[in-house]
Amino acid sequence: MDSDVYDVVIVGAGVIGHSIAYQLKGAEPSLSIAVLGDPMNSVMASRAAAGMLAPYCECEQGDSFFRFCRESLDRYPAFIEELTAVSGVGVYLSMAGSLMPASSVGDQWDERLRFFREEKIPHEIWPVSRVRERCPDLAPGCGEVIWVGEGQVNNRQLHDALVAGSGKRGVRIIHQNVTGFQRYSNRIHAAVTDSGEIRGKRFLVAAGSWSQQIGKVLEVSMPLKPIKGQMCRVAVEDGRLDYTLHGLATYVAPWREGNGFVLGSTMEDRGFNPTVEADVIQGLIDRAARLLPCLKDASLIESWSGLRPAAEDLMPIMGASGRYENLYYSTGHYRNGILQTPRQADYMTACLLGILKDPIAEFSPDRYDL
Numbered sequence: 001m002d003s004d005v006y007d008v009v010i011v012g013a014g015v016i017g018h019s020i021a022y023q024l025k026g027a028e029p030s031l032s033i034a035v036l037g038d039p040m041n042s043v044m045a046s047r048a049a050a051g052m053l054a055p056y057c058e059c060e061q062g063d064s065f066f067r068f069c070r071e072s073l074d075r076y077p078a079f080i081e082e083l084t085a086v087s088g089v090g091v092y093l094s095m096a097g098s099l100m101p102a103s104s105v106g107d108q109w110d111e112r113l114r115f116f117r118e119e120k121i122p123h124e125i126w127p128v129s130r131v132r133e134r135c136p137d138l139a140p141g142c143g144e145v146i147w148v149g150e151g152q153v154n155n156r157q158l159h160d161a162l163v164a165g166s167g168k169r170g171v172r173i174i175h176q177n178v179t180g181f182q183r184y185s186n187r188i189h190a191a192v193t194d195s196g197e198i199r200g201k202r203f204l205v206a207a208g209s210w211s212q213q214i215g216k217v218l219e220v221s222m223p224l225k226p227i228k229g230q231m232c233r234v235a236v237e238d239g240r241l242d243y244t245l246h247g248l249a250t251y252v253a254p255w256r257e258g259n260g261f262v263l264g265s266t267m268e269d270r271g272f273n274p275t276v277e278a279d280v281i282q283g284l285i286d287r288a289a290r291l292l293p294c295l296k297d298a299s300l301i302e303s304w305s306g307l308r309p310a311a312e313d314l315m316p317i318m319g320a321s322g323r324y325e326n327l328y329y330s331t332g333h334y335r336n337g338i339l340q341t342p343r344q345a346d347y348m349t350a351c352l353l354g355i356l357k358d359p360i361a362e363f364s365p366d367r368y369d370l
């Protein structure tokens with residue numbers, strides 16, 4: 001048993017848990033913070049993602065979710081600059097933008113452009129001649145494309161840097177899963193792990209798809225489930241594509257720096273089943289190769305699956321619990337948790353410090369009586 005009583009105990013060691021620890025410790029160095037979670041969790045979303053920072057291609061209306069994602073994209077360059085300086089870990093970030101080919105956008109073309117114009121989203125329409133000049137490897141059948149000013153990060157490097165950055169700032173990192181809590185009435189005193197209790201003044205659940213199980217232990221009913229994605233990475237030389245490519249039920253994310261291209265992804269409601277199926281992976285490659293023919297002959301480096309934490313309304317769950325006086329949540333980041341990481345870390349830091357000015361009602365744990 002750890003004899004310390006931490007000011008904040010964070011349950012979950014993905015990008016969400018570690019970014020909050022890192023940011024909170026940076027804002028208030030006197031706080032003692034512990035992050036709990038199994039680093040060998042092979043289906044955690046943070047290491048499975050493609051790293052697209054795509055609020056514009058992914059969102060369709062200018063609501064509070066869209067604004068939050070957009071603010072997070074804007075925050076990215078400064079966030080990564082500071083994180084690499086603190087952690088000493090390099091993180092590949094590109095703000096070169098995304099491409100949406102006409103062949104994939106189909107009859108949504110006018111609607112997409114109207115949204116981009118209304119929201120003043122940086123975008124351009126590239127005629128076929130410019131597409132040939134800037135991305136000669138794109139299939140001629142793609143037609144003209146919409147270029148959108150968004151980004152791409154190597155999310156595994158991001159996770160490595162957040163873990164290192166938390167550690168460098170003095171966060172205690174404990175490689176243990178939580179199996180229970182010690183609580184009395186509406187107050188939590190300790191998280192229970194296989195190697196003892198971790199006592200704390202405040203607790204934060206950031207356990208991605210497993211947050212619902214943690215909720216069960218706390219006797220709250222969290223409508224959140226894993227949505228599995230199968231993915232693969234193929235060897236393609238840097239420079240064959242400088243942009244993230246959004247197709248129909250497919251995307252291509254260049255990881256650059258000799259890391260090849262990530263191709264994604266499926267959306268499967270199959271519980272915690274992590275199976276990776278060869279025919280599904282081949283389907284991903286075939287679909288992506290229709291946009292970028294050089295992918296057809298690229299050798300497969302690896303394939304994997306990961307679990308996106310999806311709340312019933314597909315919105316994140318962030319803020320203070322209404323049921324426990326010292327419990328907080330940041331989970332349910334679903335398809336955009338990598339994108340939301342910096343803004344989410346700022347939001348939760350302000351929340352934990354009691355200085356959050358404009359809580360977002362749509363994200364509140366209160367909507368599920370948590």
Ligand SMILES: Cc1cc2nc3c(=O)[nH]c(=O)nc-3n(C[C@H](O)[C@H](O)[C@H](O)COP(=O)(O)OP(=O)(O)OC[C@H]3O[C@@H](n4cnc5c(N)ncnc54)[C@H](O)[C@@H]3O)c2cc1C
Binds near residue numbers: 014052264
């Ligand atoms: C295939 C795929 C592609 C994606 N692509 C993108 C993308 O391009 N862009 C984007 O923005 N987002 C993307 N996402 C979504 C993004 O990855 C997630 O929203 C984000 O990583 C969620 O992070 P998290 O830290 O909440 O969860 P996770 O990364 O899943 O981490 C959860 C953590 O909780 C820990 N844990 C579990 N149980 C316990 C317990 N009992 N006690 C302690 N700890 C526990 C786990 O070990 C893990 O460390 C993708 C996700 C997937 C699966």
